Amino acid sequence: MLNNSTLIPLMVVLPLIMAILVNFLHQKDKSVKFISIVSLIVFVFIPVVTLYGVHLFSGHLRTGSFPEVSKILIPEVYMGIVYSYGAVQKILMVVLTILTGFSVLAVINKKMISGVYMAMIFISLAASSAIILADDIFNFFVFTEILVVAQAALVIAVQEAKSFKAAFKYMIFGTISGASILLGIALLLGSYGLLNITDLSHAIQAGGALTPIGLVAVALLTLGWLYESGLFPFHIIKSNIYENARPEISALLQVQSKFVLVAMALILFRVFSGYALLKSVILGFAIFTVVIGSVMALQQVELRKLLSFVAVSQAGLVAVGFGLGTPFGIAAGIFHAINDVLSMAILFFIASFVYDKFKTTKLDELGEGLQVVPLVGFVMLLATLAISGVPPFNSYQSEWRLIQASAQAGVPELGILVILLSVATFVAIIKAFYMIFMKPGSKVEVNKEVRGNLTKAIIVILILACLLIGLFPNMVYDPIYNFVVSLGV
Amino acid sequence: MEPFQVGSFLTAGVLIVTGLWALLMMDNILKKIIGANLIGDGVNLVLITIGYRPGGFIPEVMHHFHATATPSSYSHLLEFGEFASNASYSLPFALVLTNIVIGASTLSVMLALAVVLYNKYHTLSVHKMFEGED
Amino acid sequence: MFDYILLFAVALSALMAIIQENLYKSIIILTFESFSLAAIFHFLLATDVAAVQAILGAALLPGLFIVALYKTTQGRDE
Numbered sequence: 079m080l081n082n083s084t085l086i087p088l089m090v091v092l093p094l095i096m097a098i099l100v101n102f103l104h105q106k107d108k109s110v111k112f113i114s115i116v117s118l119i120v121f122v123f124i125p126v127v128t129l130y131g132v133h134l135f136s137g138h139l140r141t142g143s144f145p146e147v148s149k150i151l152i153p154e155v156y157m158g159i160v161y162s163y164g165a166v167q168k169i170l171m172v173v174l175t176i177l178t179g180f181s182v183l184a185v186i187n188k189k190m191i192s193g194v195y196m197a198m199i200f201i202s203l204a205a206s207s208a209i210i211l212a213d214d215i216f217n218f219f220v221f222t223e224i225l226v227v228a229q230a231a232l233v234i235a236v237q238e239a240k241s242f243k244a245a246f247k248y249m250i251f252g253t254i255s256g257a258s259i260l261l262g263i264a265l266l267l268g269s270y271g272l273l274n275i276t277d278l279s280h281a282i283q284a285g286g287a288l289t290p291i292g293l294v295a296v297a298l299l300t301l302g303w304l305y306e307s308g309l310f311p312f313h314i315i316k317s318n319i320y321e322n323a324r325p326e327i328s329a330l331l332q333v334q335s336k337f338v339l340v341a342m343a344l345i346l347f348r349v350f351s352g353y354a355l356l357k358s359v360i361l362g363f364a365i366f367t368v369v370i371g372s373v374m375a376l377q378q379v380e381l382r383k384l385l386s387f388v389a390v391s392q393a394g395l396v397a398v399g400f401g402l403g404t405p406f407g408i409a410a411g412i413f414h415a416i417n418d419v420l421s422m423a424i425l426f427f428i429a430s431f432v433y434d435k436f437k438t439t440k441l442d443e444l445g446e447g448l449q450v451v452p453l454v455g456f457v458m459l460l461a462t463l464a465i466s467g468v469p470p471f472n473s474y475q476s477e478w479r480l481i482q483a484s485a486q487a488g489v490p491e492l493g494i495l496v497i498l499l500s501v502a503t504f505v506a507i508i509k510a511f512y513m514i515f516m517k518p519g520s521k522v523e524v525n526k527e528v529r530g531n532l533t534k535a536i537i538v539i540l541i542l543a544c545l546l547i548g549l550f551p552n553m554v555y556d557p558i559y560n561f562v563v564s565l566g567v
Numbered sequence: 568m569e570p571f572q573v574g575s576f577l578t579a580g581v582l583i584v585t586g587l588w589a590l591l592m593m594d595n596i597l598k599k600i601i602g603a604n605l606i607g608d609g610v611n612l613v614l615i616t617i618g619y620r621p622g623g624f625i626p627e628v629m630h631h632f633h634a635t636a637t638p639s640s641y642s643h644l645l646e647f648g649e650f651a652s653n654a655s656y657s658l659p660f661a662l663v664l665t666n667i668v669i670g671a672s673t674l675s676v677m678l679a680l681a682v683v684l685y686n687k688y689h690t691l692s693v694h695k696m697f698e699g700e701d
Numbered sequence: 702m703f704d705y706i707l708l709f710a711v712a713l714s715a716l717m718a719i720i721q722e723n724l725y726k727s728i729i730i731l732t733f734e735s736f737s738l739a740a741i742f743h744f745l746l747a748t749d750v751a752a753v754q755a756i757l758g759a760a761l762l763p764g765l766f767i768v769a770l771y772k773t774t775q776g777r778d779e
Contacts, residue, residue: 216662216665220665220669223669223673224669226673227672227676230676231676234680234683239684239687239688242680242683242687243684243696243697245680246596246677246680246681246684249673249676249677249680250590250599250603250677252673253590253603253606253607253673254587254590254606256669256673257583257606257607257609257610260610260614260662260666261610261613263662264610264613264614264617264659264662267614267617267658267659267662268617273658571704571705571744574705574708575708575741575745577708577712578708578709578711578712578741581715581716582711582712582715585715585716585719586715588719589719593719595724597724597766597769597770597773598724598727600766601718601719601727601731601766602719604731605715605718605719605734608715608734608735608738611738611750611754612738612741615741615742615745615747615750616745618745618746618747619745619746619747620746623746624746625746625747625748655745655746655747657747660747660749660750663747663750664749664750664753667750667753667754667757671757671761671762674762674765675765678765678766678768678769679769681769681773682769682772682773685772685773691773691774
């Protein structure tokens with residue numbers, strides 16, 4: 079039995095408390111700034127020092143399930159909400175909090191700070207942490223709903239007509255996906271009487287084959303998963319959200335939705351581990367997302383739109399890892415999610431810098447940027463190499479593992495898909511790089527006041543992190559692989 | 568299942584289908600939001616119906632149940648096993664309470680967005696708002 | 702028997718709220734739907750949920766809708 083740690087719920091509770099606090103500080107920007115920076119240091123610190131373990135809310139231990147009255151199929155159940163904290167959760171939490179910290183620093187640096195805006199960032203951080211940690215399917219649902227509202231609010235804060243429309247669409251489809259997740263949970267609760275994910279997976283295995291009600295629950299939860307992670311039928315909505323938020327916030331949003339993808343896919347695989355068709359369905363949607371996302375990315379002539387579609391297609395690649403269904407594939411998928419989140423964040427921060435410096439992100443108008451900002455151009459070139467899987471960067475390691483896993487799972491054709499996606503991503507982003515930094519004949523004015531020293535520091539730190547993971551991949555990959563094997567999916 | 572449970576599942580189905588139809592097909596932005604509300608109501612009804620036990624009693628009314636002893640002064644109270652096999656299942660009710668609150672907050676954000684969008688475009692028609700978008 | 706009538710009323714008023722052209726009427730029908738749903742919750746032995754649903758459905762929700770409708774159409778029809 080793992081130790082019962084009180085630090086685990088603090089990762090969710092503290093951001094919520096800070097959100098409520100900064101929400102009340104209206105027009106006191108200096109104190110908001112101070113509080114945000116201090117609390118972010120704490121948020122990064124907590125996941126690092128917390129030991130692996132579980133937290134049982136209000137101390138409800140595992141107790142007998144009274145099978146003669148309750149008809150529950152397993153002898154012992156968790157009575158309260160449980161948060162579990164393992165290797166994957168630790169790595170995801172550290173990456174999430176650090177990238178949130180960078181986004182908040184960028185927001186503060188741009189003097190766009192306000193108490194409510196910061197509160198929304200903190201709420202989305204709390205919600206995505208809870209989604210990563212929760213071992214309770216209803217708690218997970220509550221925080222997905224909160225995440226949808228908080229992300230929509232972050233997009234609304236741009237105050238443009240397009241962003242209002244994107245947020246409205248996001249919330250409309252969020253209602254449908256929320257309802258379908260809750261219906262799935264209701265059906266599971268009705269047929270097994272359980273909400274805890276560990277207990278549910280045991281009960282479903284004890285009950286033998288999946289009942290028709292269970293099948294409907296799988297379908298409903300998968301629909302919700304597709305929306306939350308922005309896969310195939312909902313890719314347009316997700317990319318609309320990335321595109322209409324401020325770029326430094328998009329860097330945060332893509333981290334959150336990719337980690338929600340990983341967390342919820344792990345839940346699906348743990349609960350319905352005996353159900354083989356789930357893997358094929360996930361694989362199908364993942365392949366659609368990869369193909370459509372990369373084709374759309376190739377057509378774009380606006381930097382933020384292009385990056386949004388690249389982010390969506392890379393999310394599809396993470397889902398391909400899950401669709402393979404083997405421990406190798408799932409571990410490679412999670413590893414790719416972490417690598418991709420880092421390099422995608424660099425590109426979004428560069429988009430934010432370009433938008434500040436040249437006041438536009440339309441690729442036709444930009445040009446000759448390399449003479450103005452040689453460092454940013456150089457880092458963008460490196461980030462392009464990183465995201466399209468060129469050694470020695472990190473995505474190379476995860477894509478290589480994905481190809482290996484697909485060969486091992488008996489579908490070597492998927493390896494070709496991974497390589498094609500790398501090529502398409504490379505072509506799409508290198509085109510953007512050429513048009514921003516190399517193309518002669520710039521039509522934009524350079525804003526000399528924008529130095530962007532902070533953004534430069536952030537992107538250099540992130541590209542160094544990418545290089546570090548690329549050189550020592552086992553540092554991250556081995557704990558993930560051991561964790562996935564221990565889940566027994 | 569009791570006939571009343573079947574009937575209430577069917578009603579929940581009608582609510583969800585009506586809500587989905589309004590959400591996806593109707594042009595008026597406020598009708599879409601009404602549809603979102605109806606979907607939430609339908610899902611809540613499903614959850615409540617799962618917790619219903621025909622002929623049972625309300626678990627929150629605590630005078631039915633005493634956990635430990637049955638002295639003579641408590642003789643009208645039920646043993647735990649008897650309580651558990653007669654009370655309705657109250658976990659879904661707790662879930663529904665949470666979902667009602669979430670639904671209300673989502674609804675108010677969507678209504679605020681509808682007002683802002685009306686101020687930008689001076690129409691309630693979603694078709695006209697999203698016109699001319701690539 | 703009354704509970705079955707309530708179920709029918711909920712389903713019918715949901716449909717009516719969607720079909721109704723006048724938005725004010727549609728909001729009033731929606732309030733009726735929410736309130737009958739609260740009564741159904743009472744019949745399904747969930748009294749606490751029924752109380753919350755009655756408050757939200759009969760007071761907060763129509764209030765929000767009426768404010769939004771007034772802010773958009775200024776009280777006149779489209």
